[in-house]
Amino acid sequence: MNIVVFISGRGSNLEALLNDQNNYQITHVIGSKKGIKGFDVAEKHGITHSYINWQDKNRAEAITLEILSEEQPDLIVLAGFMKILSADFVAQFKNKIINIHPSLLPAYPGLHTHQRVLNDKQTEHGASIHFVDSLLDHGQVISQTRIKVNPEDNAESLASKLITKEHKLLVETVGQIANEQIRWHNNTLFHNNIPLEKPIVII
Ligand code: GRF
Numbered sequence: 001m002n003i004v005v006f007i008s009g010r011g012s013n014l015e016a017l018l019n020d021q022n023n024y025q026i027t028h029v030i031g032s033k034k035g036i037k038g039f040d041v042a043e044k045h046g047i048t049h050s051y052i053n054w055q056d057k058n059r060a061e062a063i064t065l066e067i068l069s070e071e072q073p074d075l076i077v078l079a080g081f082m083k084i085l086s087a088d089f090v091a092q093f094k095n096k097i098i099n100i101h102p103s104l105l106p107a108y109p110g111l112h113t114h115q116r117v118l119n120d121k122q123t124e125h126g127a128s129i130h131f132v133d134s135l136l137d138h139g140q141v142i143s144q145t146r147i148k149v150n151p152e153d154n155a156e157s158l159a160s161k162l163i164t165k166e167h168k169l170l171v172e173t174v175g176q177i178a179n180e181q182i183r184w185h186n187n188t189l190f191h192n193n194i195p196l197e198k199p200i201v202i203i
Contacts (some may be wrong), residue, residue, distance in 0.1 A: 008083065029042040031049060038080070
């Protein structure tokens, strides 16, 4: 299975995927910011990477589509990609784009999830992987991982506790998509041949 990964920053989730690549290959990394650490990660692994200036979204998406028509990926992974893709773009890759988001969706879509969880005095937090539709952090949730929120936690401690679990969540979910344990059939998402009713829990 060929994958293109979209990033906007550090690229630690990208690196987790690059270190795995058991039953999939990352063929190209697309980044929306110049000079991001994620490009160094791609470089280190010898993966072609492209910076695309997202100031003009239509143009950015047109260039991205050209790359994707060359690469013909089976899956697009948004891993810390901070731009919102247009409905037209997403429609061209129905059920082929996944995103990792640091909250237990549908709770806390959008930014600053760790702080919002703390503000609301939640005792549990987590991360989700979902198929991307035209709404922000929306679309069928595939899998989740959870962490406890302790009274002494702050946004930084939650982020650092969660990130290692995010890596495992992403690698395992992508692996299961690649081996078709997770697959779409007639607009229903199946996990191990059973329609998925609740997100898969990855510890
Ligand atoms: C992760 O927390 C991810 O859930 C969120 O952005 C962060 C990206 O981190 N969408 P990295 O660039 O993969 O290190």
